[in-house]
Amino acid sequence: MKKKIVLWGHGKDDKKILIALELQETENKVLLHQFSEEDATETFYKQMMDEWRENKEVEFPASHQIIERPLSLTEDLLPEDIRTQRTDIISRAKAEWQFVVLSSKLHDLYQGEVEELKEKVSKLSQYDDVIWEEMKSFWDKVQLQVTERNLFRDHANSLRKHTNGLFDTMKQLKSDLQKEFKSQSKESYKEFGSMLDTIQEKLDKNLGLKPIFEELKRIQNDFKNTKFTRDDRNKLWNRLDGYFKIVKEKQFGDKGGNSNTPLQRVQRRYDGLLNAIKKMENSINRDKSDLDREANRNNRPMGQLEQQLGAAKSMMITERMNSKQEKLDDMLRTKTELEARIQKEIKNEEKRAKNAEIEKAKVAAKEKIAKEMQEASEKVDKEKIEQKVSEIKSVKKAPLIPVELPKDEEE
Numbered sequence: 284m285k286k287k288i289v290l291w292g293h294g295k296d297d298k299k300i301l302i303a304l305e306l307q308e309t310e311n312k313v314l315l316h317q318f319s320e321e322d323a324t325e326t327f328y329k330q331m332m333d334e335w336r337e338n339k340e341v342e343f344p345a346s347h348q349i350i351e352r353p354l355s356l357t358e359d360l361l362p363e364d365i366r367t368q369r370t371d372i373i374s375r376a377k378a379e380w381q382f383v384v385l386s387s388k389l390h391d392l393y394q395g396e397v398e399e400l401k402e403k404v405s406k407l408s409q410y411d412d413v414i415w416e417e418m419k420s421f422w423d424k425v426q427l428q429v430t431e432r433n434l435f436r437d438h439a440n441s442l443r444k445h446t447n448g449l450f451d452t453m454k455q456l457k458s459d460l461q462k463e464f465k466s467q468s469k470e471s472y473k474e475f476g477s478m479l480d481t482i483q484e485k486l487d488k489n490l491g492l493k494p495i496f497e498e499l500k501r502i503q504n505d506f507k508n509t510k511f512t513r514d515d516r517n518k519l520w521n522r523l524d525g526y527f528k529i530v531k532e533k534q535f536g537d538k539g540g541n542s543n544t545p546l547q548r549v550q551r552r553y554d555g556l557l558n559a560i561k562k563m564e565n566s567i568n569r570d571k572s573d574l575d576r577e578a579n580r581n582n583r584p585m586g587q588l589e590q591q592l593g594a595a596k597s598m599m600i601t602e603r604m605n606s607k608q609e610k611l612d613d614m615l616r617t618k619t620e621l622e623a624r625i626q627k628e629i630k631n632e633e634k635r636a637k638n639a640e641i642e643k644a645k646v647a648a649k650e651k652i653a654k655e656m657q658e659a660s661e662k663v664d665k666e667k668i669e670q671k672v673s674e675i676k677s678v679k680k681a682p683l684i685p686v687e688l689p690k691d692e693e694e
Contacts, residue, residue, distance in 0.1 A: 286383065287338070288376050289331045292367035302367065303331060304360060306380045308387050313360055313380065315350040322346060354380055356598070371606055378602040382595040383435075389428065389588055390438040396421055397445045404449050422446055431580075433592055465512055472515040478502050479522050486526070492534045499527055546628035553621045556614060563611045570604040 286306040294300045294317065301323035303316040318327070322344040335341040352360055360377050367373065400421065403414055425446070429439045479502070485495050503523060511519065577597045 285336060285376075286380070287336045288372060289328075289336060290367055290369050290372055292361075292365055295364050300365070301328065301331070302361075302365065303335065304376065306354070306383060308380070308384050311354050311384050313352045313354050315352055315361070315365075316343065317348040317350065317365070318344060319346065354384060356381060371602075371609070375599075375602040375606060378595070378598040382592070382599045385588065385592040385595050386433055386435055386438065389592055390434060390442070392588060393421075393425060393428075393442055394445075397442060397449075400449055401445070418446070418449060433596065464510065468510065468512045468515045471509050471511060472519060475502065475506060475509070475519050476522075479519070479526065482526050486529060486533075492530055496527075496530050496534070499523065499530065503527075544628075544632070546625065546632050549621060549624050549628055553618070553625060556618055556621060560611065560614050560618065563607060563614060567604055567607050567611065570600050570607070573600050574604070 286308070287304065289301065289303050292300055292302045299320045301318040301320075303318070305314050305316070307314060327341075327344075330341045350362065352358070352362070354360075354377075360373050361367065400414075400418060403417075425434070425439070425442055428434045434442075482495060482499065482502075506519065506523060574597060577593055577600065580593060
Protein backbone atom coordinates (compact mmCIF):
# COMPACT_ATOMS: atom_id res chain seq x y z
CA MET A 284 0.00 0.00 0.00
CA LYS A 285 1.19 3.47 -0.84
CA LYS A 286 1.84 5.65 2.19
CA LYS A 287 2.13 8.77 0.04
CA ILE A 288 -0.33 10.18 -2.50
CA VAL A 289 -0.20 13.21 -4.80
CA LEU A 290 -3.18 14.85 -6.46
CA TRP A 291 -4.53 18.20 -7.65
CA GLY A 292 -7.09 20.21 -5.73
CA HIS A 293 -8.33 23.69 -4.85
CA GLY A 294 -7.59 25.67 -1.72
CA LYS A 295 -8.74 28.99 -0.38
CA ASP A 296 -10.28 31.40 -2.90
CA ASP A 297 -10.68 28.38 -5.19
CA LYS A 298 -7.01 28.54 -6.20
CA LYS A 299 -5.52 25.45 -7.83
CA ILE A 300 -2.98 23.68 -5.62
CA LEU A 301 -0.95 20.48 -5.58
CA ILE A 302 -1.69 18.27 -2.56
CA ALA A 303 0.75 15.71 -1.16
CA LEU A 304 -0.31 13.46 1.74
CA GLU A 305 2.01 11.18 3.70
CA LEU A 306 1.14 8.81 6.51
CA GLN A 307 2.97 9.05 9.86
CA GLU A 308 1.89 5.65 11.13
CA THR A 309 3.76 5.65 14.44
CA GLU A 310 2.14 8.96 15.39
CA ASN A 311 -1.25 8.06 13.90
CA LYS A 312 -1.44 11.23 11.82
CA VAL A 313 -1.12 12.50 8.27
CA LEU A 314 1.08 15.32 6.98
CA LEU A 315 -0.55 17.41 4.27
CA HIS A 316 1.87 19.33 2.03
CA GLN A 317 0.30 22.14 0.02
CA PHE A 318 2.00 23.70 -3.05
CA SER A 319 0.75 26.66 -5.03
CA GLU A 320 0.12 26.37 -8.76
CA GLU A 321 3.18 28.55 -9.42
CA ASP A 322 5.45 26.21 -7.43
CA ALA A 323 3.89 23.04 -8.85
CA THR A 324 5.67 23.07 -12.20
CA GLU A 325 5.49 20.09 -14.51
CA THR A 326 9.02 19.07 -13.50
CA PHE A 327 8.20 19.28 -9.80
CA TYR A 328 4.95 17.36 -10.31
CA LYS A 329 6.82 14.52 -12.06
CA GLN A 330 9.38 14.44 -9.23
CA MET A 331 6.59 14.10 -6.71
CA MET A 332 4.88 11.32 -8.67
CA ASP A 333 8.01 9.37 -9.65
CA GLU A 334 10.37 9.98 -6.73
CA TRP A 335 8.65 11.34 -3.62
CA ARG A 336 5.93 8.70 -3.68
CA GLU A 337 8.72 6.09 -3.80
CA ASN A 338 10.30 7.57 -0.65
CA LYS A 339 13.09 9.37 -2.49
CA GLU A 340 14.24 12.81 -1.37
CA VAL A 341 12.67 15.76 -3.22
CA GLU A 342 13.47 19.37 -2.42
CA PHE A 343 10.28 21.29 -1.61
CA PRO A 344 9.75 24.98 -2.44
CA ALA A 345 10.26 27.22 0.57
CA SER A 346 6.73 28.62 0.27
CA HIS A 347 4.98 25.27 0.67
CA GLN A 348 2.69 24.73 3.65
CA ILE A 349 2.41 21.75 6.00
CA ILE A 350 -0.77 20.81 7.84
CA GLU A 351 -1.02 17.98 10.38
CA ARG A 352 -4.24 15.97 10.22
CA PRO A 353 -5.31 13.25 12.67
CA LEU A 354 -6.02 9.83 11.23
CA SER A 355 -9.39 8.66 12.45
CA LEU A 356 -12.56 7.10 11.13
CA THR A 357 -14.62 10.18 11.97
CA GLU A 358 -12.48 13.02 10.58
CA ASP A 359 -11.63 13.73 6.94
CA LEU A 360 -8.04 13.73 5.73
CA LEU A 361 -8.53 17.12 4.05
CA PRO A 362 -9.57 20.27 5.92
CA GLU A 363 -12.81 21.96 4.89
CA ASP A 364 -11.07 24.71 2.87
CA ILE A 365 -9.26 22.20 0.61
CA ARG A 366 -11.21 20.31 -2.03
CA THR A 367 -10.42 17.78 -4.72
CA GLN A 368 -12.41 15.97 -7.37
CA ARG A 369 -10.65 12.70 -6.56
CA THR A 370 -12.57 12.05 -3.36
CA ASP A 371 -12.37 8.34 -4.12
CA ILE A 372 -8.58 8.41 -3.71
CA ILE A 373 -8.90 10.27 -0.40
CA SER A 374 -11.52 7.86 0.93
CA ARG A 375 -9.49 4.84 -0.09
CA ALA A 376 -6.29 6.25 1.45
CA LYS A 377 -8.12 6.97 4.69
CA ALA A 378 -9.38 3.39 4.92
CA GLU A 379 -6.05 1.85 3.90
CA TRP A 380 -4.00 4.03 6.24
CA GLN A 381 -6.26 3.21 9.16
CA PHE A 382 -5.51 -0.42 8.36
CA VAL A 383 -1.76 0.34 8.15
CA VAL A 384 -1.71 1.89 11.64
CA LEU A 385 -3.64 -0.98 13.22
CA SER A 386 -1.50 -3.54 11.42
CA SER A 387 1.64 -1.85 12.77
CA LYS A 388 0.22 -1.97 16.30
CA LEU A 389 -0.53 -5.67 15.85
CA HIS A 390 3.07 -6.21 14.74
CA ASP A 391 4.36 -4.38 17.81
CA LEU A 392 2.15 -6.56 20.02
CA TYR A 393 3.50 -9.74 18.42
CA GLN A 394 7.05 -8.43 18.62
CA GLY A 395 6.58 -8.06 22.39
CA GLU A 396 5.50 -11.71 22.57
CA VAL A 397 8.61 -12.71 20.62
CA GLU A 398 10.81 -10.93 23.17
CA GLU A 399 9.06 -12.83 25.99
CA LEU A 400 9.68 -16.13 24.15
CA LYS A 401 13.33 -15.22 23.65
CA GLU A 402 13.71 -14.74 27.38
CA LYS A 403 12.07 -18.11 28.11
CA VAL A 404 14.20 -19.94 25.56
CA SER A 405 17.39 -18.35 26.89
CA LYS A 406 16.66 -19.85 30.33
CA LEU A 407 16.13 -23.39 29.00
CA SER A 408 18.73 -26.06 29.71
CA GLN A 409 16.87 -28.78 27.76
CA TYR A 410 13.94 -29.21 25.43
CA ASP A 411 10.62 -28.19 26.94
CA ASP A 412 7.46 -29.43 25.25
CA VAL A 413 5.35 -26.70 26.93
CA ILE A 414 7.43 -23.91 25.40
CA TRP A 415 7.41 -25.78 22.06
CA GLU A 416 3.61 -25.78 22.07
CA GLU A 417 3.63 -22.13 23.11
CA MET A 418 5.94 -21.33 20.19
CA LYS A 419 3.78 -23.34 17.81
CA SER A 420 0.60 -21.65 19.05
CA PHE A 421 2.21 -18.23 18.65
CA TRP A 422 3.42 -18.93 15.12
CA ASP A 423 0.02 -20.35 14.11
CA LYS A 424 -1.50 -17.08 15.29
CA VAL A 425 1.00 -15.09 13.26
CA GLN A 426 0.47 -17.25 10.22
CA LEU A 427 -3.28 -16.74 10.50
CA GLN A 428 -2.81 -12.98 10.40
CA VAL A 429 -0.41 -13.34 7.46
CA THR A 430 -2.89 -15.51 5.60
CA GLU A 431 -5.66 -13.02 6.24
CA ARG A 432 -3.32 -10.25 5.09
CA ASN A 433 -3.55 -8.36 8.34
CA LEU A 434 0.25 -8.13 8.53
CA PHE A 435 2.44 -6.50 5.93
CA ARG A 436 5.18 -8.53 4.29
CA ASP A 437 7.99 -6.63 6.04
CA HIS A 438 6.38 -7.14 9.43
CA ALA A 439 5.74 -10.82 8.76
CA ASN A 440 9.33 -11.30 7.60
CA SER A 441 10.63 -9.57 10.72
CA LEU A 442 8.59 -11.85 12.98
CA ARG A 443 9.63 -14.87 10.95
CA LYS A 444 13.31 -13.93 11.23
CA HIS A 445 13.19 -13.65 15.01
CA THR A 446 11.04 -16.73 15.47
CA ASN A 447 13.25 -18.89 13.25
CA GLY A 448 16.12 -18.09 15.55
CA LEU A 449 14.22 -19.63 18.47
CA PHE A 450 13.60 -23.10 17.12
CA ASP A 451 15.30 -24.85 14.19
CA THR A 452 12.70 -27.60 14.15
CA MET A 453 10.19 -25.25 12.54
CA LYS A 454 12.71 -24.50 9.80
CA GLN A 455 12.89 -28.22 9.12
CA LEU A 456 9.11 -28.48 9.10
CA LYS A 457 8.95 -25.58 6.69
CA SER A 458 11.57 -27.24 4.53
CA ASP A 459 9.52 -30.45 4.51
CA LEU A 460 6.45 -28.51 3.46
CA GLN A 461 8.42 -26.88 0.67
CA LYS A 462 9.65 -30.25 -0.55
CA GLU A 463 6.11 -31.61 -0.52
CA PHE A 464 4.89 -28.54 -2.36
CA LYS A 465 7.59 -28.90 -5.02
CA SER A 466 6.73 -32.57 -5.42
CA GLN A 467 3.03 -31.76 -5.88
CA SER A 468 3.94 -29.01 -8.34
CA LYS A 469 6.05 -31.44 -10.35
CA GLU A 470 3.18 -33.95 -10.58
CA SER A 471 0.71 -31.24 -11.56
CA TYR A 472 3.18 -29.95 -14.13
CA LYS A 473 3.32 -33.36 -15.80
CA GLU A 474 -0.48 -33.64 -15.79
CA PHE A 475 -1.01 -30.24 -17.41
CA GLY A 476 1.87 -30.83 -19.81
CA SER A 477 0.10 -33.96 -21.05
CA MET A 478 -3.12 -31.95 -21.59
CA LEU A 479 -1.24 -29.37 -23.64
CA ASP A 480 0.46 -32.10 -25.68
CA THR A 481 -3.05 -33.31 -26.60
CA ILE A 482 -3.92 -29.76 -27.72
CA GLN A 483 -0.84 -29.73 -29.95
CA GLU A 484 -1.86 -33.03 -31.54
CA LYS A 485 -5.35 -31.71 -32.29
CA LEU A 486 -3.90 -28.55 -33.85
CA ASP A 487 -1.56 -30.66 -35.99
CA LYS A 488 -4.57 -32.68 -37.21
CA ASN A 489 -6.40 -29.43 -38.02
CA LEU A 490 -9.39 -30.41 -35.86
CA GLY A 491 -12.26 -28.03 -35.00
CA LEU A 492 -11.00 -24.79 -33.46
CA LYS A 493 -14.04 -24.05 -31.30
CA PRO A 494 -13.84 -27.31 -29.29
CA ILE A 495 -10.09 -26.77 -28.91
CA PHE A 496 -10.69 -23.23 -27.65
CA GLU A 497 -13.26 -24.47 -25.11
CA GLU A 498 -10.84 -27.14 -23.93
CA LEU A 499 -8.13 -24.50 -23.51
CA LYS A 500 -10.47 -22.40 -21.36
CA ARG A 501 -11.20 -25.43 -19.17
CA ILE A 502 -7.48 -26.12 -18.80
CA GLN A 503 -6.94 -22.45 -17.96
CA ASN A 504 -9.57 -22.55 -15.17
CA ASP A 505 -8.03 -25.70 -13.69
CA PHE A 506 -4.58 -24.12 -14.03
CA LYS A 507 -5.62 -21.07 -11.98
CA ASN A 508 -6.87 -23.29 -9.15
CA THR A 509 -3.75 -25.44 -8.99
CA LYS A 510 -0.66 -24.59 -6.94
CA PHE A 511 2.73 -24.59 -8.70
CA THR A 512 6.20 -23.38 -8.06
CA ARG A 513 6.90 -20.11 -9.82
CA ASP A 514 9.11 -21.79 -12.41
CA ASP A 515 6.56 -24.51 -13.21
CA ARG A 516 3.71 -21.99 -13.38
CA ASN A 517 5.61 -19.70 -15.77
CA LYS A 518 6.54 -22.55 -18.10
CA LEU A 519 2.99 -23.89 -18.27
CA TRP A 520 1.47 -20.43 -18.67
CA ASN A 521 3.75 -19.63 -21.60
CA ARG A 522 2.62 -22.80 -23.37
CA LEU A 523 -1.05 -22.24 -22.57
CA ASP A 524 -0.96 -18.61 -23.69
CA GLY A 525 0.86 -19.63 -26.87
CA TYR A 526 -1.88 -22.10 -27.81
CA PHE A 527 -4.57 -19.48 -27.20
CA LYS A 528 -2.77 -17.18 -29.66
CA ILE A 529 -2.39 -19.95 -32.26
CA VAL A 530 -6.11 -20.81 -32.09
CA LYS A 531 -7.14 -17.17 -32.37
CA GLU A 532 -4.83 -16.63 -35.37
CA LYS A 533 -6.24 -19.72 -37.09
CA GLN A 534 -9.81 -18.73 -36.23
CA PHE A 535 -9.70 -15.06 -37.20
CA GLY A 536 -6.81 -15.06 -39.64
CA ASP A 537 -4.95 -11.95 -40.76
CA LYS A 538 -6.38 -8.82 -39.20
CA GLY A 539 -5.83 -6.85 -42.39
CA GLY A 540 -8.10 -6.55 -45.45
CA ASN A 541 -11.77 -7.48 -45.15
CA SER A 542 -11.35 -8.78 -41.58
CA ASN A 543 -10.76 -5.21 -40.41
CA THR A 544 -14.17 -3.78 -41.29
CA PRO A 545 -15.73 -1.17 -38.96
CA LEU A 546 -18.19 -3.77 -37.69
CA GLN A 547 -15.46 -6.27 -36.87
CA ARG A 548 -13.34 -3.61 -35.16
CA VAL A 549 -16.28 -2.65 -32.95
CA GLN A 550 -17.10 -6.32 -32.37
CA ARG A 551 -13.52 -7.06 -31.22
CA ARG A 552 -13.66 -4.11 -28.86
CA TYR A 553 -17.04 -5.30 -27.57
CA ASP A 554 -15.74 -8.84 -27.00
CA GLY A 555 -12.72 -7.48 -25.14
CA LEU A 556 -14.99 -5.30 -23.02
CA LEU A 557 -17.19 -8.28 -22.12
CA ASN A 558 -14.09 -10.12 -20.95
CA ALA A 559 -13.00 -7.11 -18.87
CA ILE A 560 -16.51 -6.79 -17.39
CA LYS A 561 -16.47 -10.45 -16.42
CA LYS A 562 -13.10 -10.05 -14.70
CA MET A 563 -14.25 -6.92 -12.87
CA GLU A 564 -17.47 -8.62 -11.73
CA ASN A 565 -15.44 -11.60 -10.50
CA SER A 566 -13.12 -9.24 -8.66
CA ILE A 567 -16.07 -7.45 -6.99
CA ASN A 568 -17.58 -10.81 -6.05
CA ARG A 569 -14.28 -11.79 -4.43
CA ASP A 570 -14.37 -8.53 -2.45
CA LYS A 571 -17.92 -9.31 -1.36
CA SER A 572 -16.78 -12.76 -0.23
CA ASP A 573 -13.91 -11.14 1.68
CA LEU A 574 -16.40 -8.78 3.35
CA ASP A 575 -18.64 -11.70 4.35
CA ARG A 576 -15.63 -13.56 5.67
CA GLU A 577 -14.54 -10.52 7.68
CA ALA A 578 -18.06 -10.14 9.07
CA ASN A 579 -18.11 -13.78 10.19
CA ARG A 580 -14.60 -13.45 11.62
CA ASN A 581 -15.52 -10.33 13.58
CA ASN A 582 -18.35 -12.24 15.27
CA ARG A 583 -15.96 -14.66 16.93
CA PRO A 584 -14.15 -13.89 20.22
CA MET A 585 -10.98 -11.83 19.71
CA GLY A 586 -8.96 -9.04 21.24
CA GLN A 587 -9.83 -5.37 20.88
CA LEU A 588 -6.93 -4.71 18.51
CA GLU A 589 -7.95 -7.60 16.27
CA GLN A 590 -11.52 -6.23 16.23
CA GLN A 591 -10.28 -2.77 15.23
CA LEU A 592 -8.08 -4.32 12.59
CA GLY A 593 -11.02 -6.31 11.22
CA ALA A 594 -13.18 -3.19 11.06
CA ALA A 595 -10.43 -1.26 9.27
CA LYS A 596 -9.92 -4.11 6.83
CA SER A 597 -13.66 -4.25 6.11
CA MET A 598 -13.65 -0.53 5.37
CA MET A 599 -10.60 -0.91 3.12
CA ILE A 600 -12.29 -3.72 1.18
CA THR A 601 -15.49 -1.66 0.91
CA GLU A 602 -13.64 1.35 -0.50
CA ARG A 603 -11.77 -0.88 -2.93
CA MET A 604 -15.04 -2.52 -4.00
CA ASN A 605 -16.73 0.88 -4.45
CA SER A 606 -13.87 2.03 -6.67
CA LYS A 607 -14.19 -1.11 -8.78
CA GLN A 608 -17.96 -0.68 -8.98
CA GLU A 609 -17.50 2.81 -10.45
CA LYS A 610 -15.22 1.36 -13.11
CA LEU A 611 -17.71 -1.44 -13.77
CA ASP A 612 -20.54 1.10 -14.18
CA ASP A 613 -18.41 2.92 -16.78
CA MET A 614 -17.78 -0.37 -18.56
CA LEU A 615 -21.49 -1.17 -18.63
CA ARG A 616 -22.27 2.26 -20.08
CA THR A 617 -19.60 1.68 -22.73
CA LYS A 618 -21.12 -1.77 -23.38
CA THR A 619 -24.50 -0.17 -24.11
CA GLU A 620 -22.85 2.35 -26.44
CA LEU A 621 -20.96 -0.38 -28.30
CA GLU A 622 -24.12 -2.46 -28.69
CA ALA A 623 -25.78 0.53 -30.33
CA ARG A 624 -22.73 1.03 -32.57
CA ILE A 625 -22.79 -2.65 -33.55
CA GLN A 626 -26.43 -2.39 -34.63
CA LYS A 627 -25.59 0.77 -36.55
CA GLU A 628 -22.61 -0.89 -38.28
CA ILE A 629 -24.77 -3.93 -39.13
CA LYS A 630 -27.25 -1.61 -40.88
CA ASN A 631 -24.35 0.20 -42.59
CA GLU A 632 -22.90 -3.08 -43.83
CA GLU A 633 -26.32 -4.17 -45.10
CA LYS A 634 -26.63 -0.82 -46.88
CA ARG A 635 -23.11 -1.14 -48.29
CA ALA A 636 -23.87 -4.69 -49.45
CA LYS A 637 -27.10 -3.53 -51.08
CA ASN A 638 -25.31 -0.64 -52.80
CA ALA A 639 -22.61 -3.04 -53.94
CA GLU A 640 -25.27 -5.29 -55.49
CA ILE A 641 -26.82 -2.29 -57.24
CA GLU A 642 -23.44 -1.21 -58.58
CA LYS A 643 -22.75 -4.75 -59.67
CA ALA A 644 -26.11 -4.83 -61.52
CA LYS A 645 -25.33 -1.49 -63.16
CA VAL A 646 -21.95 -2.72 -64.35
CA ALA A 647 -23.54 -5.94 -65.65
CA ALA A 648 -26.21 -3.92 -67.49
CA LYS A 649 -23.59 -1.64 -69.03
CA GLU A 650 -21.55 -4.62 -70.13
CA LYS A 651 -24.65 -6.25 -71.62
CA ILE A 652 -25.58 -3.09 -73.58
CA ALA A 653 -22.02 -2.68 -74.80
CA LYS A 654 -21.96 -6.30 -75.91
CA GLU A 655 -25.28 -5.96 -77.73
CA MET A 656 -24.11 -2.78 -79.45
CA GLN A 657 -20.89 -4.48 -80.49
CA GLU A 658 -22.80 -7.47 -81.84
CA ALA A 659 -25.20 -5.17 -83.76
CA SER A 660 -22.27 -3.21 -85.19
CA GLU A 661 -20.53 -6.43 -86.23
CA LYS A 662 -23.79 -7.60 -87.90
CA VAL A 663 -24.14 -4.37 -89.90
CA ASP A 664 -20.52 -4.55 -91.00
CA LYS A 665 -21.01 -8.13 -92.08
CA GLU A 666 -24.07 -7.26 -94.17
CA LYS A 667 -22.19 -4.43 -95.88
CA ILE A 668 -19.30 -6.71 -96.70
CA GLU A 669 -21.62 -9.39 -98.12
CA GLN A 670 -23.37 -6.76 -100.27
CA LYS A 671 -20.04 -5.52 -101.69
CA VAL A 672 -18.98 -9.08 -102.41
CA SER A 673 -22.28 -9.71 -104.21
CA GLU A 674 -21.85 -6.57 -106.34
CA ILE A 675 -18.34 -7.56 -107.31
CA LYS A 676 -19.50 -11.04 -108.29
CA SER A 677 -22.32 -9.65 -110.48
CA VAL A 678 -19.86 -7.38 -112.33
CA LYS A 679 -17.58 -10.31 -113.13
CA LYS A 680 -20.46 -12.38 -114.63
CA ALA A 681 -21.59 -9.64 -117.14
CA PRO A 682 -20.80 -10.46 -121.01
CA LEU A 683 -18.08 -8.46 -122.81
CA ILE A 684 -19.28 -6.25 -125.78
CA PRO A 685 -16.86 -6.13 -128.79
CA VAL A 686 -15.81 -2.65 -129.94
CA GLU A 687 -15.38 -1.98 -133.73
CA LEU A 688 -12.57 0.32 -134.61
CA PRO A 689 -13.02 2.92 -137.48
CA LYS A 690 -11.65 1.92 -140.87
CA ASP A 691 -9.30 4.86 -141.00
CA GLU A 692 -7.78 3.63 -137.93
CA GLU A 693 -7.36 0.14 -139.46
CA GLU A 694 -5.44 1.59 -142.44
